[in-house]
Amino acid sequence: MQRKLISFDWAIKRILRSKANFEILEGFLSELLKENITILEVLESESNQDLKNDKFNRLDIKVKNQKQEIVLIEIQYDREMDYLQRILYASSKAITEHMKESDAYAKVTKIISISILYFDFGDGDDYIYKGTTNFIGLHNHTQLKLNEKQKELYKVDDVKNIYPEYYLLKIRNFNDKSKDSLDEWINFLKNEEIPDNPRAKGLLKAKETLDYLKMDDKERVEYENYQKSLHDQASAYESTYVIGSIEGAKKEKLEIATNLLKANVDIEIIKSSTGLTDTDLSNLTNTRNE
Secondary structure (H helix, E strand, O other): OOOOEOOHHHHHHHOOOOHHHHHHHHHHHHHHHOOOOEEEEEOOOHHHOOOOOOOOOEEEEEEEOOOOOEEEEEEEOOOOOOHHHHHHHHHHHHHHHOOOOOOOHHHOOEEEEEEEEOOOOOOOOOOEEEEOOOOEOOOOOOEOOOOHHHHHHHOOOOHHHOOOEEEEEEHHHOOOOOOOHHHHHHHHHHHOOOOOOOOOOOHHHHHHHOEHHHOOHHHHHHHHHHHHHHHHHHHHHHHHHHHHHHHHHHHHHHHHHHHHHHOOOOHHHHHHHHOOOHHHHHHHHHHHHO
């Protein structure tokens, strides 16, 4: 029987910012980015703020990759309609926050933004999306490349490695079948389950550290309250956007039907055109006659 594990988003807030547990985050980042990542420090960010409503959900991490490059990594997990704009703003803000006023622009730090999305976002059926910046010629369609002097100055070998890099993890799209070690991490993010002998880096440590039963009473109460707040947020999101969208669409159909009725269009044609029911049209007719 699987032991109940603490959710990753809660762990990021309360547990994984400790240096003793860097191995877990390093494992996740190494599997996702396909290179060994070493965490140097957790930077001051929104998730360092001890707010009761847990409004801020961003963690900034300073890491070193296999090329000994220093990279800033953001991990975000929030529920917003304007999420793409949010991550654009956050990555831009991170660049300016960690750049000295006297620095040349060539010293701009590389930003990798990782979004763990526990809500439906965008129209796409994959569960991991990666976004980079490239410049393509409008006429000959060739890709702009750095010359040797630029490579030396910028310490990168490709234009896309200068600009922020974005990963969107659409957790709900994962089909619960792990094909590789990264999928083991995605499965944990979705189902809070880890196999007995995980292949993925960091998961064995996570299995030991994020055990729900190891929580004391105070931590358990806080965790349960946090989980409840997530359910409440999901309900509010559905009420505001999903139900609101449905109601808006129906209102639009009723307005169309009203105009068609005024033009004396046949009821059956109005029904087939709008998808409204006899009851909807009857109510609409009664309202017009009042």
